Amino acid sequence: MNAPAKTEDFVATIPAGVFAETVTSVQHYTDHLFRFRMTRPESFRFRSGEFAMIGLMVGDKPIYRAYSIASPAWDEELEFFSIKVPDGPLTSHLQQIKPGDTVLMRKKPTGTLVLDALTPGKRLYMFSTGTGIAPFASLIRDPETYEKFDEVILTHTCREVAELKYGFDLVEEIRNHEFLAEVVGDKLRHYATVTREDFPFQGRITDLIANGKMFADLGVPRFDPAIDRGMICGSSAMLKETKALLEQAGLTEGANSKPAEFVIERAFVD
Numbered sequence: 276m277n278a279p280a281k282t283e284d285f286v287a288t289i290p291a292g293v294f295a296e297t298v299t300s301v302q303h304y305t306d307h308l309f310r311f312r313m314t315r316p317e318s319f320r321f322r323s324g325e326f327a328m329i330g331l332m333v334g335d336k337p338i339y340r341a342y343s344i345a346s347p348a349w350d351e352e353l354e355f356f357s358i359k360v361p362d363g364p365l366t367s368h369l370q371q372i373k374p375g376d377t378v379l380m381r382k383k384p385t386g387t388l389v390l391d392a393l394t395p396g397k398r399l400y401m402f403s404t405g406t407g408i409a410p411f412a413s414l415i416r417d418p419e420t421y422e423k424f425d426e427v428i429l430t431h432t433c434r435e436v437a438e439l440k441y442g443f444d445l446v447e448e449i450r451n452h453e454f455l456a457e458v459v460g461d462k463l464r465h466y467a468t469v470t471r472e473d474f475p476f477q478g479r480i481t482d483l484i485a486n487g488k489m490f491a492d493l494g495v496p497r498f499d500p501a502i503d504r505g506m507i508c509g510s511s512a513m514l515k516e517t518k519a520l521l522e523q524a525g526l527t528e529g530a531n532s533k534p535a536e537f538v539i540e541r542a543f544v545d
């Protein structure tokens with residue numbers, strides 16, 4: 276199978292309606308997780324939290340998968356956080372990319388995990404598992420999130436501690452960032468839990484909500500539809516169960532066309 280190539284190798288074969296961008300950095304976290312950054316076309320506009328179709332030429336055909344854009348709307352580059360699936364049609368190739376390689380991106384971003392789909396509130400929860408943290412990596416770096424909410428609670432649950440590193444690095448980056456640090460202040464809280472290793476905070480987020488431990492750990496009251504808002508991104512089972520817990524608490528699902536108290540999106544995997 277062809278390795279990812281440089282733009283000039285296949286520029287003639289790039290389909291219409293697609294950007295061909297250059298990888299600027301790649302960081303591997305575990306055998307299953309990596310992030311990469313690439314150039315951003317000047318004409319590409321998106322709202323923090325949206326996803327785009329990302330692809331590679333494999334042989335003479337492009338293969339695409341939906342990827343949440345992990346960088347905020349103001350960033351001059353684009354960032355993505357990906358799993359590596361050994362025989363995944365896209366990720367088996369994508370995991371081999373290096374700076375200088377070309378990645379394809381369809382021109383139109385979309386998605387429901389956007390601030391516009393939520394009614395005004397005070398506290399915003401972002402519930403994520405695994406690479407589901409990606410759209411929130413975008414939103415927690417967007418000043419608009421902090422204009423709209425007094426408190427932003429990012430929950431991230433993974434099987435193993437090493438898988439949390441992307442999230443920890445991100446929060447650290449924000450706290451040390453030239454202008455974000457001031458905008459964010461102490462509004463951002465990061466609640467990281469692990470399910471298959473020892474760690475100070477353990478358990479599935481659904482269990483920690485149901486048994487009240489998440490609220491106790493954070494020192495916040497239980498969900499209140501008048502002030503709490505939610506965004507959920509993870510596997511389909513996680514989405515379904517977290518959604519049910521929010522609904523039990525009286526929150527309703529919103530959309531771009533009809534903002535309400537919470538929104539959900541699938542994690543995009545091979």
Ligand code: A2P
Binds near residue numbers: 404434469470479514
């Ligand atoms: P667990 O280790 O108990 O399965 P995955 O890689 O399978 O998507 O899992 C990522 C994280 O999400 C794991 O910590 C996993 O916990 C957790 N998880 C899996 N399914 C659910 C679910 N239905 N609700 C909440 N968390 C879940």
